[in-house]
Amino acid sequence: MTAQVAVKIRLKRMGKIRAAQYRVVVVDARKKRDGRVIEEIGYYDPNTNPSTILIDSERVQYWLGVGAQPSDPVRAQLKVTGDWQKFKGYRDGQEGRLRFPETVNKEEARKAAVAEVQDEAEKHRAAVAEAKAKEEAEKKAAEEAAAAEAAAEEAGSAEDAAPATEEN
Template sequence: MVKIRLRRVGKKKQPSYRIVVADSRAPRDGKFIEIIGFYNPRTEPETVQIKEERALYWLSVGAQPTEAVERLLKKLGTLDRFARLKAGEPLEALLAEAEAAAAAQPSEQPAQADEEAEMPREEASVEEEPSADASDQGEEEAEV
């Protein structure tokens, strides 16, 4: 049986994954048929990119996604588009919809990153003040 699953890559303690189509009998990081995307859980937010056309093709010929990949496909809407493809919608319309959805996602992420970048700066200034007070107290005790 052919599976769509995660293949671990990256350094020790720093995993990232390739989404691959492989024979179910092959080892997790072993031989595969095709790379159809990648997944990096270490970024904020998680980075997921899947070649929609290839994923729909492999699903249509009977490849079974693992639980983790199925969760990612649901999150991206690929499984919904696959159900509509089986119902008879044209592939070109579904691929155009997937590209539009992928283009909309990155525009939301920079706004969140800007907000998060400002927050640590405020916390850093708060943390510096108590350490300065502690050193002033130490000097006063030394003078007495």
């Protein structure tokens, strides 16, 4: 005859003072918090941002299926990972809220940054070339206007001088 053992899934405290890390463990309910465990099924680190939650879903489903009761903090973590909803048989729409940070490929990020800098440099070069062309066009127009004015003055002085010679 086998004895029925009250089994709980709870947190086992690890780590330094004021820098706690926890293991998610299956333990006899009558044991101490950090006492002997039946099985370690996960890890929880609240000090990282976002918190690190690693739980073996298959083992959690097994232990919940045989009657293990999760503590409140563990139940909250199981809801985040979606294991509690899976155990309760909720529909697919109610999944866990656990999100993994988007991994950024360093090489792609570097290429994107280089391309962005090159685009900005090209825009700057185009703006400088446009400003230089505009300045040269204004300078050329001013020179042409000065030349036209000088030609007009010469023509005007030549007209004044020409009638004087005809009269003599």
